[in-house]
Amino acid sequence: MQLLDGKGTAQSIKDELKEKVAQIKAEGGKVPHLAAVLVGNDGASQTYVNAKVKACEQIGFGSTLIHLSEETSEAEVLATVQKLNDDPEIDGFIVQVPLPKQIDEQKVVEAILPNKDVDGFHPVNLGKMLLGIPTLLPATPKGMMLLLERNGIETSGKHCVVIGRSNTVGTPISVLMSRNGNPGNATVTLCHSRTKNLAEITKQADILIVAIGKEGFVSADMVKEGATVIDVGIHRVPSDQTKSGFKLKGDVKFDEVAPKCEFITPVPGGVGPMTIASLLWNTYLTSQKLV
Numbered sequence: 001m002q003l004l005d006g007k008g009t010a011q012s013i014k015d016e017l018k019e020k021v022a023q024i025k026a027e028g029g030k031v032p033h034l035a036a037v038l039v040g041n042d043g044a045s046q047t048y049v050n051a052k053v054k055a056c057e058q059i060g061f062g063s064t065l066i067h068l069s070e071e072t073s074e075a076e077v078l079a080t081v082q083k084l085n086d087d088p089e090i091d092g093f094i095v096q097v098p099l100p101k102q103i104d105e106q107k108v109v110e111a112i113l114p115n116k117d118v119d120g121f122h123p124v125n126l127g128k129m130l131l132g133i134p135t136l137l138p139a140t141p142k143g144m145m146l147l148l149e150r151n152g153i154e155t156s157g158k159h160c161v162v163i164g165r166s167n168t169v170g171t172p173i174s175v176l177m178s179r180n181g182n183p184g185n186a187t188v189t190l191c192h193s194r195t196k197n198l199a200e201i202t203k204q205a206d207i208l209i210v211a212i213g214k215e216g217f218v219s220a221d222m223v224k225e226g227a228t229v230i231d232v233g234i235h236r237v238p239s240d241q242t243k244s245g246f247k248l249k250g251d252v253k254f255d256e257v258a259p260k261c262e263f264i265t266p267v268p269g270g271v272g273p274m275t276i277a278s279l280l281w282n283t284y285l286t287s288q289k290l291v
């Protein structure tokens with residue numbers, strides 16, 4: 001069993017971006033600038049947004065955090081999006097989800113200028129992805145592709161089983177894994193809540209991607225010996241062993257599944273840091289007009 005080290009891979013990507021920033025500065029160019037909009041006070045969301053801002057600081061990107069109250073109206077969020085769209089200093093931005101219930105997430109995503117949409121959630125970007133036109137790819141799927149690529153994991157001709165069909169993870173990663181490219185060229189099966197005989201299908205997976213959002217959902221009996229397992233889940237579970245009072249766990253029962261795997265991502269330290277690295281990479285791409 002080998003750990004797929006998302007934290008380390010993300011660090012090497014951040015190191016490369018740091019060099020690119022130094023080069024841009026040396027040439028007198030404008031440093032890439034990422035903004036994040038956070039609405040409300042969800043603890044986990046605050047942690048992620050802070051991690052994004054910190055990552056920008058580490059590599060020399062500009063960063064802006066706009067924190068709006070839980071009661072903010074949809075019109076106010078849309079006005080904030082418009083301001084960021086119009087601001088030439090901002091190369092890319094994200095609006096952290098989930099949003100409070102008075103705000104229609106789809107409306108907000110569609111208001112973002114596609115070439116500032118570093119989350120890759122806008123219909124134009126998802127449409128281009130589907131057609132294989134170079135564009136800003138959704139950050140978590142792109143992070144997984146980078147993780148596979150940078151760790152030399154062969155995907156061509158392999159059976160890739162994805163659990164979960166969300167617009168942000170399961171659906172786009174199925175498209176990316178099946179398309180012609182490296183990583184890619186996999187035979188993909190997309191499983192979801194209506195799938196029958198789930199374990200029979202997951203046991204056929206050479207590469208198993210789990211993005212169902214249920215803590216400890218995948219057990220050892222669902223995994224083939226020698227599989228590569230990518231765990232997209234992230235859950236805070238109570239723990240008296242940590243100062244914070246919680247521990248992070250994934251969608252996979254790591255302790256029992258890991259011994260069967262050739263490669264497996266840990267939680268924390270797997271897909272999460274790669275999502276942030278992809279956001280930064282996307283911000284670099286838009287800032288240099290490379291997509």
Ligand SMILES: Nc1nc(=O)c2c([nH]1)NC[C@@H]1CN(c3ccc(C(=O)N[C@@H](CCC(=O)O)C(=O)O)cc3)C=[N+]21
Pocket residue numbers: 045047048051094095096097098119139140234248267268269270271272273274275276
């Ligand atoms: N518009 C939008 N875009 C997102 O990309 C987005 C979002 N909304 N909403 C929430 C989810 C979640 N997400 C994570 C990013 C990094 C870690 C991460 O770096 N996690 C660390 C641990 C961090 C900790 O200690 O809590 C790890 O897994 O090692 C986790 C989760 C991005 N999301």
